Amino acid sequence: QLQLKESGPGLVKASETLSLTCTVSGGSISSNNYYWGWIRQPPGKGLEWIGSINYSGSSYYNTSLKSRVTISVDTSKSQFSLKVTSVTAADTAVYYCARDRGLTSTPGFDPWGQGALVTVSS
Amino acid sequence: DIQMTQSPTTLAASVGDRVTITCRASQTISTWLAWYQQKPGKAPKLLMYKASSLESGVPSRFSGSGSGTEFTLSISSLQPDDFATYYCQQYTSYRTFGQGTTVEVK
Numbered sequence: 001q002l003q004l005k006e007s008g009p010g011l012v013k014a015s016e017t018l019s020l021t022c023t024v025s026g027g028s029i030s031s032n033n034y035y036w037g038w039i040r041q042p043p044g045k046g047l048e049w050i051g052s053i054n055y056s057g058s059s060y061y062n063t064s065l066k067s068r069v070t071i072s073v074d075t076s077k078s079q080f081s082l083k084v085t086s087v088t089a090a091d092t093a094v095y096y097c098a099r100d101r102g103l104t105s106t107p108g109f110d111p112w113g114q115g116a117l118v119t120v121s122s
Numbered sequence: 123d124i125q126m127t128q129s130p131t132t133l134a135a136s137v138g139d140r141v142t143i144t145c146r147a148s149q150t151i152s153t154w155l156a157w158y159q160q161k162p163g164k165a166p167k168l169l170m171y172k173a174s175s176l177e178s179g180v181p182s183r184f185s186g187s188g189s190g191t192e193f194t195l196s197i198s199s200l201q202p203d204d205f206a207t208y209y210c211q212q213y214t215s216y217r218t219f220g221q222g223t224t225v226e227v228k
Contacts, residue, residue, distance in 0.1 A: 037217070039219075046209065046219060046220070046221045046222045047158075047160075047166065047209055047211075047219040047222070048219065049211075049216070049217040049218065049219060052217070060216060062216065062217075063123055063216075064123075096165055096166075098165075100217075101171075102213070103154075103213070106171055106172075106175070106177075107154065107156065107171050107172065107213050108156040108158075108168045108171040108177070108211070108213070109156070109158075109166070109168060109211070110167075110168040110177070112165035112166060112167075113165065114165060115165055
């Protein structure tokens with residue numbers, strides 16, 4: 001079955017760039033019907049959608065984060081990636097990747113990766 | 123941007139209780155709404171999509187209703203495994219999650 005897994009540094013210094021990669025296995029990242037999304041969750045808080053991208057590179061972002069976020073896709077590696085620039089302590093969170101079933105007949109985020117904790121240090 | 127507001131924030135209930143969580147959208151989203159369950163330390167799990175369609179494998183005690191701006195998630199008879207935090211999410215204009223409702227032991 002389809003599986004997603006996040007990878008990347010668990011500690012990032014303030015003002016630097018956070019970079020994470022999500023590897024998709026057990027299925028194709030190149031499906032026309034799906035987007036691939038990033039969602040984050042600060043410790044003890046709720047979920048925040050960051051952005052989504054499809055296999056051709058069409059992407060859209062949360063307007064509150066858009067100026068600092070870039071999501072890219074590498075279909076040859078079955079991966080999509082997240083970059084957040086100029087990070088602060090407020091960017092400390094568990095970062096999840098998930099398949100975004102978009103406006104298909106069964107929309108919603110599913111499945112999800114296990115999550116990766118990223119801590120921003122001063 | 124569309125804002126999603128859930129109520130209550132916390133709900134205390136007992137096994138066997140009927141539980142209802144409400145989610146309101148700041149503008150109409152038709153039925154483009156999903157519900158998720160999250161347990162501590164775990165990724166969220168999709169429960170419902172299109173407001174009232176049950177995701178495969180989800181117990182039938184879960185049900186959803188609503189359209190436009192007001193939606194509900196109900197659990198007909200709360201089970202021990204259902205104590206968790208629940209989130210609604212709209213996907214008509216980008217994506218937005220509600221702030222979550224925690225169902226705790228009464």
